[in-house]
Amino acid sequence: MFTRKEKGFTLIELLVVIAIIAILAAILFPVFAKAREKARQSSCQSNIKQIALSLNMYSQDYDECFPAQGAVGTASTATIDSNYISADVNTPSWVGSLAPYMKSTKIFVCPTIGTGGKAIPVSYAANAYVLNTIASGLLKPTETVLIIDFPQVTTAETYTKIAYDITPNTGMSVHSDGANIGFIDGHVKWMKGSDAATKLVWKADGTL
Template sequence: MQKRAFTLIELLVVIAIIAILAAILFPVFAQAREKARQTSCLSNQKQIGLGVMQYVQDYDETYPTAYYYKNNTATVNGGSAGGYVHMSVLINPYLKNAQVWVCPSDALRGVGPDNPACADWTNITQIGCEAQVPRLSYIPNSSIMPRKRGPQDAPNVVSMAAVDAPADVIAIGEMTDFSNCIFLGSTGQQNNERRNKSHRPVNAIMRTAGGGQWAGQSVADVTGPIFAITQAAAQGAEGWGGPADTRAITNTAGCRGSAADGGLHIRFMSPGRHSGGSNYMFADGHAKWHRFNDTINPNRFLWGRTYFPSGQPVLDQAGVQVR
């Protein structure tokens, strides 16, 4: 009897078919894994949202501030030498889980605090160390949770009643994993070298219709007109220096390509971490995925039609309040 065997050509054809199938399926598997990570990240933000809502109910329907300095007096900003208390610590009693603050798709696996952390990261009274969750992937919107450095700053507490449509206002986004975009200097503070300013909130506001950094902390910031960020500005030299839906660098002057202390604060967030978009937690506690460009549509501006701490209207390019 003759034995039948594969010829070399038949074997090569089978190998080629397997290779083609693998090339087709591997990207699908990668997308499936990222979708799972995106879902886990969204779940994190939903849990954080529930914690924020519990905090609001316990504190006279007032949202927490992004951070405040520990050693303030009644009239003087204490500065960073005494350390700060971050909103992650204020929400922690309702979560009791540090891992919920880390997004599995974050390339940095979260960033740490500016200066050395307290041995107990929840310690809000110990002077000289930071009270912040050890690793942080999420960042608050300063229109809901503004900077509270000290008593000399502008109005900085937001009540739930002040937010006209909580389901349509972003409260927390995803923090950038480009180090240049969050590593900043602190001249005049405890340190003057560049460090990761993970405690600072993000905003989608410009000083003029053409651009310009708006920090949202001084009285001057909240007395003049403010403008909604545009796609061109966010993706340009004052922003990321690349498109919102990819990690590409198209302008090396942006923070993805260069280290600089100036620029728009929108660069503190990651706009396209999950399949060209990002997860957001809203002021009513729910969480949802959006493409960044959809969040800055002036006809449905999701970063706050008003800067809620002061009541300033956010204007579009024509000088009309966003809708």
């Protein structure tokens, strides 16, 4: 009686299989990475949308005035909403001012940037030119920056970011050579750094 001898893979066949897997991985990994970043970008846009909405809700409650920049705080000073800390409870940072309008502090963190190990992380910057100004006095609400991505994370217990201007070399490289931007009227969009640096309106009078 004859028995069939099982034939295994040869070394060459194994090497071919490994080579094919390596090629597929090289092709697919960038695709997966791009998809993950796209998801983070979408989540970031949602965060900015909620922050912009909260800033506008604040202005509606305070005679159309956006919150002030606020004082620099320390961990030993007054706590706002048990999370945000300001040097003066009467003049909290813009982040602290939004505490009553926020459900979670996670909204202040871009998923691409992360927490940076900060206790109370903030990775977005508010436009300093419109803080403490009257919303109805802004000439170009659909073009004026309210809140913007920033490539670094700070902590609300020491200070929170404000932005006066931005260039492709600073905050415009968070998401695929661009950043998410929230505008006065509440809409949010991604802009390429080279475009945003020259087309964004920062000042209340409608100038760049």
